[in-house]
Each structure stands twice: as C-alpha cells, then as structure tokens.
Amino acid sequence: MAEYATFNQIKETGATVKKGSKSHIIVFWKMFQVDDKETEEGKKNIPMVRYYRVFKIGEQTEGIEPKRELEKFVHDPIKEAER
Template sequence: MLDQGEYETFMQLKETGGKVKKGEKSRIVVFWKWIEKENRETEEKEVIPCLRYD
C-alpha cells in the first residue's frame, strides 16, 4: 500500500515483485511537467508548470 501522494507504475510494481488484484483499476492519473517558454515582449525564458489529470 502506498501513502497518499505516492505512486508506482505497473512496470515498477512488476519489477519489485508486486502484484495487482485482477479487475483492479486506477482511480486518478496525474501528469505534470515544467514547460519553458520565451516571452516575446521581454525575450526572457519563463518556466510554467503544466498539470493534467483524468
């Protein structure tokens, strides 16, 4: 059992000898990354967080 806020991919679980119960489904999938974008007015690079969940 993982604590809230922690996750493990299926492949990570499989590599460590873990198992998933037959018929189990994930509840929430969260993806985030930093996007670098150049500001056209000031020509400075901005770092913007991007978050997607389903």
C-alpha cells in the same frame, strides 16, 4: 499517507496487481520557461501536462507492501458539535 505505483513499477519489483483492481489517475503538470525572440520579455511559458495510472500499494497489489505505516487518528468529537 497512502503509497501508489504504476503498473510497470509494480512489475519491476516482482509483485503483481490484484485481478479486477481499477487504477487511479494522477496528473502532473508544470510550466517550462523557454526563450522566445518574438515576445518583449524574451521568454515564454509553456505548460506541460502528464498523467499516470497508478495502483495503491498494499490494497491493490500482491507481493509488495507500503514502506510507511499509516497513522491511525483517534477522533474525540465534541458531542455538541456532532449533533
């Protein structure tokens, strides 16, 4: 699994983003339940959406390395299925 960080998180560690690197967008959302006297249930769900621009640690950064080792998957395909 790859690791990502925002520009500010990378900067805080003393590392840098490689010149010309393009960020990826990560979307975070969740529903908040708030009190609402106008509804029968007395509760109302409100969506919250945030997005962050992140960079892949290791490939797009200098001075910081991923904390995890990527697992290498050895693929032994079935010849008949591959055709």
